[in-house]
């Protein structure tokens with residue numbers, strides 16, 4: 137096994153990528169905030185099917201955290217992350233400092249629209265603009281052929297697809313399915329915050345999604361099913377931010393014209409905020 141080359145600057149990252157390009161290799165970027173788990177590693181494995189040179193970026197981006205959120209507490213373990221990536225023979229790890237990404241005098245922002253409306257934006261209005269500026273900078277730094285994103289953050293994936301198309305960034309955005317624990321809980325770096333009790337309770341999130349989807353697909357009225365799901369989560373000890381059925385491509389509330397839908401949820405268990413989503417097939421009779 138060869139340890140991935142660690143790039144701390146954009147200049148060094150570009151040098152590594154230029155060498156790979158000169159060797160005829162296709163480049164994949166996998167943006168992450170570190171504290172890697174099997175969900176992240178699945179993105180790396182999927183990238184390997186399309187690229188000979190994989191760069192995983194690890195950057196906890198201050199611009200996407202509100203002052204009240206967990207930026208300082210967010211789990212960081214670069215050495216363990218690099219070892220996991222070494223096992224997958226990843227070629228490069230981009231590990232920039234905050235000053236490298238946001239140099240002195242940084243004064244530029246992005247305003248993303250379309251699929252950023254609603255859902256996460258209601259409680260985290262800063263999030264998508266902050267995410268977009270850093271993802272745009274990462275894409276411009278690496279100019280990869282493909283970049284991998286998880287469906288776990290479904291709204292984020294939709295926003296990235298939108299601004300990459302709008303800005304004409306020459307990278308293909310590839311979405312990958314959510315990797316789950318044995319009890320169905322979507323893997324997340326933030327699951328490390330859950331104590332044993334909360335960890336058991338957290339499995340209610342995918343259970344509620346699955347039950348609600350079965351009922352919606354059987355033709356039950358959507359509003360009643362969502363109300364029941366919200367009540368179940370609340371009784372289980374969650375503070376629910378949203379449980380919504382949205383058009384799978386626009387993320388607007390599902391309407392008669394929506395062919396595919398997505399059921400999306402965000403709920404807090406104590407201080408830990410969990411998000412998840414699953415695909416919903418339109419009932420033969422249409423959305424009730």
Ligand code: AMP
Pocket residue numbers: 167168169170174175176178179284285286287288289312313314315316322323324325
């Ligand atoms: P994060 O480090 O949480 O910012 O996530 C980095 C990337 O990994 C994002 O594209 C996420 O959607 C993706 N990801 C996170 N958790 C999972 C999971 N359980 N399954 C698949 N992809 C994931």
